[in-house]
Amino acid sequence: MSHVLQKGFITLASRRNNNDMKQKAEDVLIASSFNVDLTQCPKKLRLAVGLNAAAVSSKALETALAMYNKERGDILYLFTVDEGKDNKWGTVKQVQDNANLRCSHLEIEPIWQVKTLHEGEKAVDILLNLAERYLVDFMFVGSMGSNSDGQGIHVLGTTSEFSLRNSLVSVVVVKNTAYEFKVESLEEDGGLTYFIATDHSLAAQAAFAWLVMLVVKQGRDKLYVAYTSDIAASTTLLEPYKSVMRLRGIDGDCIFDSSDGAEKPSTRIMQLAKKYNSDFVVTGVSGFSGDKKLGSVSEDIVTNSRSSVVVVKEPTEVADRRRIRVTVGAA
CATH class of the missing domain: 1.20.5 (Single alpha-helices involved in coiled-coils or other helix-helix interfaces)
Structure with a gap:
């Protein structure tokens, strides 16, 4: 040599x-x-997009492509349901051709799962079963935007609602009202901006850890962390967040926001997210299942935010519930 x-x-x-x-x-x-079990943090991400021919579905795919990290070995799944003659969004072939063309431009090879909808089945159940089968980390679903008609997250549409309530998978709710972007121009345009408000709960800590370790791309994206409170609190609460961001070279800022309590916390969070031109509002949740609410703050943000919303389900809870399902299924 x-x-x-x-x-x-x-x-x-x-x-x-x-x-x-x-x-x-x-x-x-x-x-x-942070009180985070790093063994629950994957080394690479399994991303899945629920696709049909709607415009917001294409936007969900673009969002997943922006989070995808080829060097890390991420896996991209594309799920679609063949509803036959009743498929109002176009044929499965059209959906596949359009998505494959977009992925090929970025030299990404997705893994497809196309399932036929049979009588008595719901398309959303099929999508969520696929997400669980492949242990997906983030499921990207399109939403037609915000609506303050008092109907909770039902206004998001069936797929978004069921993904949030029933799935163990963390969800990215992609809004048609969010900023448009193309992956190829993100470097030139300043990357994506993530905004997370923390109360230093276990769910919020886990959401921040997943953001900095798996989602925010160093040198491209920005992250803003806010602690909002209507009571006196020490600004040192944000020091751990600042330290991690400095060490990882993540651009952005940590903000201590005191309020007089006149506004709902969710309203103030969305105002701050808008101030920083955020592409995504991030919220961590725990205690999710069935018909249980996400929590008033998280639910309000998911429903009414004009930005897309990243809902990180507390990883340890997800792992525990998946173990229970495996045990029950094997019994």
């Missing part, structure tokens, strides 16, 4: 070792600063 080639191998090995050490330091800081 030549001296030059040998030197190149040594340099590459040294870089990998430095990267590994840096990663370990970041993991230690996150684990020590």
Whole structure:
């Protein structure tokens, strides 16, 4: 082996070792600063998009492509349901051709699952069963936007509602009212902006950890973290968030926002998200199942935010419930 080639191998090995050490330091800081079980944090993401021929469905695909990280080894699943003659959004072939063309431009090879809708079945149940079968981390679903008619998250549409209430999968609700973007131009346009309000609960801590470790792309995206309160609180509550963002080189800011309590917390969060031109409002939830509410703040944000919403379901709870399902199924 030549001296030059040998030197190149040594340099590459040294870089990998430095990267590994840096990663370990970041993991230690996150684990020590937040009550988060890092064993529940995947090394790569499994993303899934529920597709039909609606425009907001294409927007959901574009959002998933923006989160996708090829170097990390992420997997992209595309799910669609063949409703036969009753499919008002176009044929399955049209949906597949359009999505495959978009993915090919980015040199991404999706994994398709096309299921036929039989009598008595619901398309949303099929999509959620697929998401569980493939242990998807984030399910991207389109929503026709906000609506303050008092009907809770029912206004989002069947797929969005069932994904939020019944699935163990974290959900990205992609709004047709959110900013438009193309993946190819994100670097030039300043990337994506994520906004998360924290009360330092376990669910909020987990959502932040997943954001910085898996979602926000260093050098491209921005992250704003806000602690909103109508009572006196120490600004040091945000120090752990600042430290992690500095260590990982994430652009953005941490904001302590005090209010007089006249506005609902969800209203203030959405106002701040708008102020920072956020593409996504992020909320962490726990205690989700069946007909239980997401929590008044999270539900209000999911329903009324004009930005798309990332709902991170508390990872330890998800893992526990999946273990229970496996145990029950095996019994």
